[in-house]
Amino acid sequence: MPNLAIVVIGYNRPHALLRLLNSLDCVAFDGHQVPLIISLDRSGNEEVQRVAEAFTWRHGAKTVRTFPQRQGLKQHVLACGDLTRDHEHLIVLEDDLYVSRNLYRFAVQAIDFYKDDDRIAGISLYTHLWNVACDRPFLPLDDASDVYFMQYACSWGQIWSRDKWNRFVEWFRQHEGDFQAGPAIPFNVAEWSEHSWLKHHIRYCIETDRFFVYPRAGLSTNFSDKGQHNVGQENGYQIPLQERGSEPYRFLALQDSRAVYDAFFESLALAEPLGVDPRDLCVDLYGIKRNQAGARYWLTLEPAGHKVLRTFDLAFRPQESNVLHGVPGSAIKLYDTSVAAPVAPGPEGGLEDALVKYDVRSLSYKALLRFAFRMALRRLKAKLSGRG
16 A cells, blocks of 8 residues: 555634544545544634544544644645655645545555656546636546546645655746746636645646646535635535445546646647647637637637638537537637638627537526526625625
8 A cells, every 4th residue: 555644734614624524534444544644724723723633533643733833825735745755645635625435545546557657746636527717617528537637736635646746846946936827827827816836736737748637526525615715605616526336446547548638628639630730729619718829720619810620519518529529510610820711600699698508508597587686686785784
């Protein structure tokens, strides 16, 4: 078994911390001893310390560590990553998470499979069902494996290994102060606060061409409790937890997978079926890249004044399946941006309506109007009461 420890990061949410610890207690460790490190930033909330100290860990040694001074989330997380000095692999969990009982089995198998792959920057325990940059659903392509790959680091449950973490830290020390927006970095990531450590890990993946391994079914889920960098509880990041048995997981190497995505959640497997050089292609099906890098070929749903080489429908899910299967239609367009042409007509009713219908699948217009009215009324009441 790998030299593996679990690190729980806490601050001032005793209820969330206890909820996570109780879910960890239900994990199937198959009789193995796994150290638990509860790392608490200084918050002045003594209840958090009491929860951590009182919790009984039945699966190995438990350590509660605190800091004499407030660290802040960024420095706290980085300090937890440095625990790879003592443990070759870490499962890192912030306190607003909840884990599947299969957490350990997945971690052990994934660590063993990807341990020698230098292009893997880490292993996620969370899976994305939502593209946070544009508030649209995300669904990875099925390639008969239990994982997919994304050039997007994870903070909602992840595995860091000593060698991979050390490479990131070495890069981070050289680049921490020069973070700038650019065509390869999603605008929402660039706008995150300097208190964010995740924006740097994402940039590291982009600039060094590395990826995180993501499970197709979640080993962790996110309650998004109110906290230091979250103003209120949301339900949008809750995902189904994996409830499977103990059979072996099906892994693929990065180079063998077709479910590979960049930091914009865009597929990196479309250049070959389109017959173009990947260095000359901008895949922009979510419409947030805008081909800022000036690629010659631009695959998008956006209307533009360029020559249209091929078109596809927006019917199959995930979006890239329409291209892979050559589904005839006019919604998705492959432009040659080197040739000017009249703007091609968009879908009937406009692109925004087409995307809503595609993403939501079925609409009850009466229910939608009632919901919109109630939300507007709540926000108005909150504003009038001084809470909005």
